[in-house]
Amino acid sequence: MASELPTSPRFFVLEEGVLGSHYDADVDTVEPVNLADAPRCPRCGGFIGLLKWLPPYRVKLELHGEELGDFIENSAYDLLISERFAEAFRIEGLTGLDGFHPVEVLRVRRMRKGLRKPVTVPRYFVVSTCFGPAAVDPAFSRMRISEPPSCPECRMSGIDTIHGFTLEPGTWRGEDIFRPRGLVGDLVVSERFKDFVERHALTNVRLTPTEQFVRDPSNLGPAPLPTP
Known part of the structure; x- marks a missing residue:
C-alpha cells in the first residue's frame, strides 16, 4: 500500500477481468496490419507508447x-470496446479516448471445450488512450525503481515493483482515462469513470484503487517507506 493515501480525487487502475473469468478473451490482429510510428515525448524524444x-x-x-464482454485490452494503447460502451461514453461526455473506429471481427474461436452455446458478438470499436499530464508522485508511492527518470516531462524509468501509487497533486487536468507520466504503460481512470462502469454494468472491467494496485512479478516485496 502507498505510504500516504490520496483523499480527493480518487483514481483507479483499469485492467481486464482476471484470467479464466466469464469474459476472458484475447485479440489477434489480422493481416494486413498497418502501423504508424510510436508516439515520442515532446521533450526528450523517447518513446512513450507502442x-x-x-x-x-x-x-x-x-x-x-x-x-464476450464490453472491454478487451489489445494493449495499453489500443482497446476494443463494445458499441454500448462507446455510445454511453460519448453521450455522457467522458474524456480520454480517441478514435472510435469500427472493428471487423472475422472469427470467434472458443478455447474452452464443452461450451456449445452460440457466441453473441458485440459490435466493437477500437479506441486509443491519451497520454495525460497527470504524473505519478514518487514521494508518496511504493515503487522499486532500478533506473530513475531522466526526463522531467515523460518521467520514463525502470520500475521493478509497484505496491501502490498516487498522483502528484495539481497535475491531473480532468481526463477520465489516461496514461500517467511515469507509468505510461498503465491505464488510470477517474472516479467518474468508475461510477460510469458500475452504472452501465460494463463487463470484463477490473478497477483497482491506485493506492492498492500491486505489480511485483519477481516477488521482491514493497519498497521501503520514504524517510519523513
Missing part, C-alpha cells in the same frame, strides 16, 4: 470464457 495501429481494423478473437 506503434499505432492503423486501418483496416480486422481481428480474430479467442474466447477462453463463456461470452
